[in-house]
Amino acid sequence: MNETTVKIIENKIGYTFKNKALVERAFTHSSASSEADKNYESLEFLGDSILDFVVAKRLLIENPNAHEGALTQRRAEIVSKEPLENAIRALDVAKYLIVGKGESVEHITEHTKVMSNLFESIVGAIYLDSAKIEEAEKFVLFALKGHFNGDAKHNFEKDFKSELNEFASKYRVKVEYTLVEQDGKPHDPTFTVDVLIDGVTAGRGKGKSKKIAEQEAAKIALRHIDLN
Numbered sequence: 151m152n153e154t155t156v157k158i159i160e161n162k163i164g165y166t167f168k169n170k171a172l173v174e175r176a177f178t179h180s181s182a183s184s185e186a187d188k189n190y191e192s193l194e195f196l197g198d199s200i201l202d203f204v205v206a207k208r209l210l211i212e213n214p215n216a217h218e219g220a221l222t223q224r225r226a227e228i229v230s231k232e233p234l235e236n237a238i239r240a241l242d243v244a245k246y247l248i249v250g251k252g253e254s255v256e257h258i259t260e261h262t263k264v265m266s267n268l269f270e271s272i273v274g275a276i277y278l279d280s281a282k283i284e285e286a287e288k289f290v291l292f293a294l295k296g297h298f299n300g301d302a303k304h305n306f307e308k309d310f311k312s313e314l315n316e317f318a319s320k321y322r323v324k325v326e327y328t329l330v331e332q333d334g335k336p337h338d339p340t341f342t343v344d345v346l347i348d349g350v351t352a353g354r355g356k357g358k359s360k361k362i363a364e365q366e367a368a369k370i371a372l373r374h375i376d377l378n
Contacts, residue, residue, distance in 0.1 A: 181253045232360065240336040
């Protein structure tokens, strides 16, 4: 990875590395190197833990009165593969991924897991380079800013999807969720989901992730169902 590419990446992620070799390592796929200290897998492992901490801290600050269950669910939604992939695409850095011979960057970066791994790898690399959790935190909050909007409230403490599934099991009906629309900016998408019961639309929900939209759709469907 040349100096120009490193500088471009640093500008996009908002952090300047002291150890430039960490940038290359953070962007090296295992297909390019199987050595643990030369690909991003161990950085991803570190970044995953840091990400959990940073998101949990931010959610608690934004939602001091939210119950543990709501916070846990919201954190799981934010740190899941889909939001991390959207963040990497918005940063426009996936094209700098280093892959092995015979592999295609375009093909490999089509995989959500690879993109989310890259996000976590960047988090880990920033922390190792700076030795400061605050620097990694700055990147996470910048890249995922659209997800911190104070919605980890009591309304998600109840699992509406599970309740609807119990109803479906009891009355032997089929419940399925369909993505109707995805709009908004790449780093801050909004999903619209329909829930169908035996093929008939029973509710529509919107949210910053598919999981949130599905919960909202299930909640609406349950309003029209007699559970007794």
